[in-house]
Amino acid sequence: MSQSPENKKGQVETTGHVWDGDLREYNNPLPRWWLWGFYGTIIFAIVYWILYPAWPYADTYTKGVATVSFQTPVLDKEGQPVKAADGTVEMHTKTEHWNSRALFYQEMQTSPSALAQQEWLAKVKDMSFEQIAANPDTLNFANSMGHALFGDHCAACHGTGGQGVLSMNPEASYPNLTDNAWIHGGDYTKIVQDMTNGIQGNMPAFGALFKGEKLTDLAQYVLSLSHQPGVNEEAANRGKASFATCAGCHGANGTGNQMIGAPNLTDKIWDFVDVTGAPTIEGKLKLVEGVIDHGLQHQMPKFSDRLTPEQIRLLAVYVRQLGGT
Amino acid sequence: MKHESIEINSALLIILTLLVISIGGLVEIVPLFHIKGTVEKVDGIHPYTPLEQLGRDVYVREGCYLCHSQMIRPFRDEQLRYGHYSLAAESQYDHPFQWGSKRTGPDLARVGGKYSNEWMTQHLIHPQSLVPESIMPSYPWLMQPLKFGDIEARMRALRDVGVPYSINQAEYDANVKKFGKALADQFVIANGVASVKEEAASQNWDGNPKEITQMDALVAYLQVLGTMVDFSKYNQGYFSTFR
Numbered sequence: 328m329s330q331s332p333e334n335k336k337g338q339v340e341t342t343g344h345v346w347d348g349d350l351r352e353y354n355n356p357l358p359r360w361w362l363w364g365f366y367g368t369i370i371f372a373i374v375y376w377i378l379y380p381a382w383p384y385a386d387t388y389t390k391g392v393a394t395v396s397f398q399t400p401v402l403d404k405e406g407q408p409v410k411a412a413d414g415t416v417e418m419h420t421k422t423e424h425w426n427s428r429a430l431f432y433q434e435m436q437t438s439p440s441a442l443a444q445q446e447w448l449a450k451v452k453d454m455s456f457e458q459i460a461a462n463p464d465t466l467n468f469a470n471s472m473g474h475a476l477f478g479d480h481c482a483a484c485h486g487t488g489g490q491g492v493l494s495m496n497p498e499a500s501y502p503n504l505t506d507n508a509w510i511h512g513g514d515y516t517k518i519v520q521d522m523t524n525g526i527q528g529n530m531p532a533f534g535a536l537f538k539g540e541k542l543t544d545l546a547q548y549v550l551s552l553s554h555q556p557g558v559n560e561e562a563a564n565r566g567k568a569s570f571a572t573c574a575g576c577h578g579a580n581g582t583g584n585q586m587i588g589a590p591n592l593t594d595k596i597w598d599f600v601d602v603t604g605a606p607t608i609e610g611k612l613k614l615v616e617g618v619i620d621h622g623l624q625h626q627m628p629k630f631s632d633r634l635t636p637e638q639i640r641l642l643a644v645y646v647r648q649l650g651g652t
Numbered sequence: 653m654k655h656e657s658i659e660i661n662s663a664l665l666i667i668l669t670l671l672v673i674s675i676g677g678l679v680e681i682v683p684l685f686h687i688k689g690t691v692e693k694v695d696g697i698h699p700y701t702p703l704e705q706l707g708r709d710v711y712v713r714e715g716c717y718l719c720h721s722q723m724i725r726p727f728r729d730e731q732l733r734y735g736h737y738s739l740a741a742e743s744q745y746d747h748p749f750q751w752g753s754k755r756t757g758p759d760l761a762r763v764g765g766k767y768s769n770e771w772m773t774q775h776l777i778h779p780q781s782l783v784p785e786s787i788m789p790s791y792p793w794l795m796q797p798l799k800f801g802d803i804e805a806r807m808r809a810l811r812d813v814g815v816p817y818s819i820n821q822a823e824y825d826a827n828v829k830k831f832g833k834a835l836a837d838q839f840v841i842a843n844g845v846a847s848v849k850e851e852a853a854s855q856n857w858d859g860n861p862k863e864i865t866q867m868d869a870l871v872a873y874l875q876v877l878g879t880m881v882d883f884s885k886y887n888q889g890y891f892s893t894f895r
Contacts, residue, residue: 380895383683399889408887421889428892431726431737438728479733483783484771492782498859499774499781626768633735633766 379425390424397421397432444472448637456515459644466644473645476638480630481646489649495614497599497623507651508596512585518643523636525629528588530576532622537569545569546615550602552581552592557608599623689894692741696880698831699745699815700873701838702803703851707873709806710798710866711750714791721752722761722877735762736883739891745815757788762878772871773858794867795860798852803844817841 341351376382379391399421400408409417423429435441447468451459459465478487484501485491491503502510510528511521537545544566551563570581576589583591590598597603600614630639658665684690700708711717724730726737738761743749767775774781777795779788807817817839818824827836838847849864851872858867 383679383687386686386688388683388687397889400887402887423892426892426895427726428737428895429889431728431731432889432892434728435731441728475732480766483767483775486783487785494781498770501771501782626770628765628768 393425394422395425395429395433396423397429398436399432451641452637456640456644456647459641460648469641469644470648472638472641476634476642477645480633481642484627489646491598493597493599493601493604495601495604497618497621500599500601502598503596504646504649506596508591508594508598509585509650510583510590510598511588513647513650515643515647517585518646519639521627522634522639522642522646523629523631526588526625526627528623528625528627530589530618530623532620533572534620536572537619541566541569542616542619543612545573545619546612549573549581549592549615549619550608550611553595555602555608555611557611599625690740691744692739692891692894694739694741694881694891695885696882697741697744698835698880699810699817699839700876701835701851702800702807702844702847703869704873704876705806705810706798706800706803706848707866707869707871708746710794710870711873712748714794716760717750717752718754719756719788720750720758720760721755722750722759723752724759724761730759734759735878736881738878739881742878742881745810747810747813747815760874760877764875764877764879769855769857769871769875770859772874773867776867776870794870795858795865798848798864798866798869800845800848800864800869803848804841807841807844811841 340354342354344352376389377391378393380388381391382389397420398418401417401419403409411417447465451465451468454462454465459469477485477489481489485504486501489504491505492499492501493503494500509517511517511526534542544562546566547559547562548564548566548570551558551560573581576587577583577592578589581592583589583593590596595603600618602611602614605611605614634642658668699705722738722743724734724736724738731737738751742761743751771782775783775788776791778790778792779786780790807815808819811817811819816823816827816830818827818836819841824836824840827839830836831839837843838851840847848869852864852868853861857871858865860867
């Protein structure tokens with residue numbers, strides 16, 4: 328049985344406000360759950376102020392009593408880290424008032440995922456590349472770490488699967504890492520070196536040296552090295568003499584030189600211009616002529632600033648497996 | 653004042669409401685300008701060169717911030733992917749800052765030096781030619797010429813809000829002391845146009861040396877992002893002393 332407002336009149340206190348002559352507002356007490364919730368937030372705020380950074384005053388603020396501890400290097404008088412005889416940095420525990428940066432250092436050092444990673448990093452620390460690759464467990468670790476690092480640092484150019492980008496424009500092509508050809512060498516140490524220091528690939532432009540028919544003949548010869556269908560043998564033979572200029576880098580028989588990053592021209596693998604993708608021999612010639620004419624400049628950034636030596640080592644294990652012999 | 657007079661006077665009610673609400677905001681913001689350590693003491697941060705600043709204006713014009721943030725948070729997963737967390741000091745010459753919390757694309761706070769100039773140019777013209785799975789739009793018009801006649805006005809406006817581009821000898825000398833001569837020369841407002849030309853010609857930004865394009869400026873800006881501080885100089889824990 329609901330009570331009509333008239334019945335309630337006189338029983339429940341009103342606020343005393345009157346609208347339009349007869350509209351009144353009841354002054355009912357607030358629901359108890361709401362009221363306690365409200366008091367709860369006040370208590371929460373006071374506890375928060377005591378524990379955490381809260382109130383500003385002058386040029387600083389109340390720091391709170393909650394603390395965060397993490398390991399930090401011991402510093403000498405000049406502010407430089409103290410190193411033990413074997414080169415390891417001496418660490419000590421630093422305790423600071425609660426703040427997100429201290430929490431970050433703590434997370435980097437003691438979170439379960441960080442500890443798990445440290446454990447595996449310690450395991451592979453003194454192993455050779457071959458040993459890491461031979462043990463299924465360490466290989467699994469190197470691959471999962473390598474895959475994540477590759478996706479973030481390498482995939483933008485070399486593709487998510489390491490397949491690279493091969494187009495008709497050499498400036499917009501990036502080497503395929505999954506084929507058998509290692510332009511700069513596929514040894515672990517060489518891969519590490521190239522990722523650490525970056526690569527400055529540079530083939531000079533020979534447009535001034537070879538023009539017109541001479542250029543076409545040379546391109547014919549280059550294509551004949553890998554037995555491309557449709558090559559004019561006669562023209563290729565004429566171009567052979569000009570190849571002496573190229574032999575300095577690509578070798579007398581065109582097999583390339585990994586020391587200076589000159590690709591092998593005798594295999595059917597093309598890293599910078601999609602010769603295979605050009606449907607006609609004229610198209611293939613045009614691509615090769617273009618490279619001879621303009622040269623080729625390619626740079627890979629160095630990753631020594633972004634990746635730790637340990638990360639680069641594991642990434643090298645991953646990358647080495649992508650390619651063949 | 654009787655409560656009723658506030659309730660029946662809407663203009664007064666609005667003014668008093670705004671006053672009460674703004675106290676909340678002011679209490680949070682104003683102290684940051686007075687607290688020591690809001691901006692960390694760190695070497696290497698300098699204002700953008702005129703070409704970089706123009707690139708930044710292109711970045712803002714194209715709305716890059718709608719998909720890319722420039723703030724690495726202090727979390728392990730962020731550090732592993734993007735590098736050292738961003739410092740307040742690193743955005744001190746940003747007007748407006750590009751922090752953001754919307755990441756349709758990756759954070760760009762430390763993208764400088766991560767990719768080559770050729771990659772940057774090609775990727776901006778047609779992202780899918782390099783990253784087939786990318787959903788980033790193409791920006792081919794960036795290869796159009798850059799308008800930089802107004803760079804000096806832009807620098808003056810930034811100077812008005814506190815960026816130390818110099819208009820006289822005393823300011824220039826202070827910049828030399830703080831940033832070194834090479835940078836201080838680029839921060840002279842009167843040399844703005846010449847600085848843009850010089851820096852655009854200083855390296856191959858976009859593969860087109862014949863003219864100064866918007867791509868030149870944008871690539872120059874992207875390549876400086878997050879590269880100013882040498883973090884190897886600072887010990888683990890140093891930056892938490894400012895918090």
